[in-house]
Amino acid sequence: MTLQANAATPWLQRPPSAIATRRVFCVPHAGCGANIFDGWPERQGLVEFLPVELPGRLTRYGDPMPDTFQELAGAVIEGLRPHLDVPYALFGHCWSGLAVYETAVQLQRAGLPMPQRLFVSGQVAPQDGPVGRMLDMDDAELAHELSLTIRAAGNHPHPELVAIYAKVLRTDVEVCRRYVVPEPTRLNCPVTAIGWADDTEVPPERMAGWAQCADTTFEVFPGRHERFLDAPPELLRTLSAGTSS
Template sequence: MSPKPAAFSASGGGSRPAAAKSRWLPRAPSPAAAARVFAIPYAGCGAGLYRNWPRGRGAVEFLPVELPGRETRLGEPMPGSFQELGAALVEGIAPYLDVPFALFGHCWSALAAYEAAVQLALAGLPAPSRLFVSSQVAPQDGPVGRMLGMAQEEMAEELATTIRALGGQPHPELLAIYAEVLRADVDVSKRYIVPDPPRLSCPITAIGWSQDTEVPADRMAGWTACGSTVFEVFQGHHHRFLDAPPELIGMLGADVGV
């Protein structure tokens, strides 16, 4: 992980009081941040998915989100739908929407991020400056994905591949636990049938990857039905975002509205 930027030092000079830690966020938001990007982990994974990301870019803070049922929240039940998850997430991050903010989701979590944006509007809370959706079709075009038809053993191997990509070694007992988490997340995807998705007031950036064979960039065109959408295609495969590619991090830090 990159060194902590000066903007987030204890003596950063921010006028706001220090934010209290939330079970939704592994670390407390910085009172010195000028903007925040909430990064939601994809299916079967927790906030540790973003361990290679920097804490921020300039005065923009990147905050991985911890979802129920994984890592530090392993004993908590996972909501049964993206709509319920979005509402719960909004309640969890509401105290930290005092600066411009964006939501980022990749694959499965792109839909969680979209539903969080919908729930923010329903709750009368501030809208995101931008919704970033990576490697996922629009709600009305799904559900899609090779994991929808996977057996439990295949899901465990999928998680093992992700762990190795992050530089770790999969532990058999933990793999078994998280394969159950992944199964529950995939079931949420299977139930997500949204033929007429609500249109967001905030702009959307749909991010594709040039070597992504799971969700090719040209399958993301449907996001225009969900709001004003721009499209970006970066070099790399489906999991390239894990490495915090400079072009992605730079775009996130530049497009939050500060």
């Protein structure tokens, strides 16, 4: 695959900034769209944060979600590769931590520009999964979980929208269930594994396996599993610094 000229893509909420010289592509976690990053700034200095819109949600509701992380990663690369023309990083939280890892794996295999750094938040390494309480939830429990996430983002969960996105969440959970990686591909880009001190879902110590996937730096920030939604200053500083390393 070769890079193409910069072009519009449905994978991004907005076109890349003409001012920013570095990019962080931010992938939403399971059941959610790019609007979970609405509380984040568009830029910090010359680093811009670009939410990625996945198929099957928000403006792409009519687009089918791939059945596997491998298929999703290939589609993400096709959508974003015109915008890999400046130093960039990938950020994923929980479910999307695995999505960005698989994207980096396929970028490496294809010989395309690699991220300066991969940021994974609140997720175990791929060879240590699949794990997560959602794997054992029925549809009603997933809908309740989604409502809690919407409230955590400062919004009011509308019952009809919750019902729609519970189906999206179910699809995403099944994608995670299928992702079995006995032996991880070691990346030639570094990883920063970000744990949250009060995370009861994925305690920071459960993230140690990322060291098998790449040269890995471990960070632990204050807060619970979903604190990344608030764009904590320490998280933004880490992401911004990582695009220049």
